[in-house]
Amino acid sequence: MGHRCCSKQKVKRGLWSPEEDEKLVKHISSHGHGSWSSVPKLAGLQRCGKSCRLRWINYLRPDVKRGSFSEEEERVIIEVHRIVGNRWAQIAKHLPGRTDNEVKNFWNSSIKKKLLAQGLDPNTHNLLPHRKFNNTKNNIDNFSTMKEESALANTAIDAINMSSLPIAEFQNLKAMPDQFPIMGSSSDPSAAFGILDENSMCLEEEVQKYLQMDASLVSISDFDYGVWNYSTGAHEWECEFPL
DNA sequence: AATCCTGACAACCGCGTGCAG
DNA sequence: ACTGCACGCGGTTGTCAGGAT
Secondary structure, eight states, X not given: XXXXXXXXXXXXXXXXXXXXXXXXXXXXXXXXXXXXXXXXXXXXXXXXXXHHHHHIIIIISTTOOOSOOOHHHXXXXXXXXXXXXXXXXXXXXXXXXXXXXXXXXXIIIIIHHHHHHTTBOTTTOOBSOOOOOOTTSOHHHHHHHHHHHHHHHTOOOOOBOOTTOOHHHHHHHHTOTTTSOBOOOTTOGGGGGGOOSGGGHHHHHHHHHHHHHXXXXXXXXXXXXXXXXXXXXXXXXEEEOOO
């Protein structure tokens, strides 16, 4: 079955040959791509427009950067991913010449493993181990159970992920720092309620707002650099924080 | 030498979005 | 307002080379 965009056409799939590359480069260099759907016919290729577009953007563009990622590029990827998550296109914008596909592959094949090896959750960038809390059960009970299990298994649990934690429970946990250490980083939205350093005063203020409203469950709907948008179901607001 | 396993890279697929008609 | 098309994006799968057994 072909793509939706070219299901009626008989198209070639799989790896591109040097001859196909040459035809595509020649065509786009002299005519531009215009409408991608018309490129295969004009360039004399048995491919669909979507495949041509992908091949050009990821490998044939003259400004595409090839080769291994530098340490600086790796650092940028991790930092931006911490903020935007799996938005590969957005991350790639910070790396001139790199494509979203390349960044995604590098993340999945290399960075993800490095973070895990460092004891960090690649999704949240928080310390491992973290277990998904069962929202139907009291989270403090869950965490107590985790501590008991970890003691039996002789493994360490020293942090709690504050994502989707009801405010009342956060307050309870916060009151027992020796038993339930709260951890997070200033650029990790999922840990917003665990941040207590000097860079997060604005977030503390936001927490107070939630508490005054007796918000039960807080989730993060969207965020961008320096600005997080929160939602409590009935209300939404914006919180700026220093970078 | 043959087979299996793994990692890196390339390409495909389906969905969401924007836009023109 | 609705529809169809094209594009862009992120998740997933396929391919292949190199190392391990």
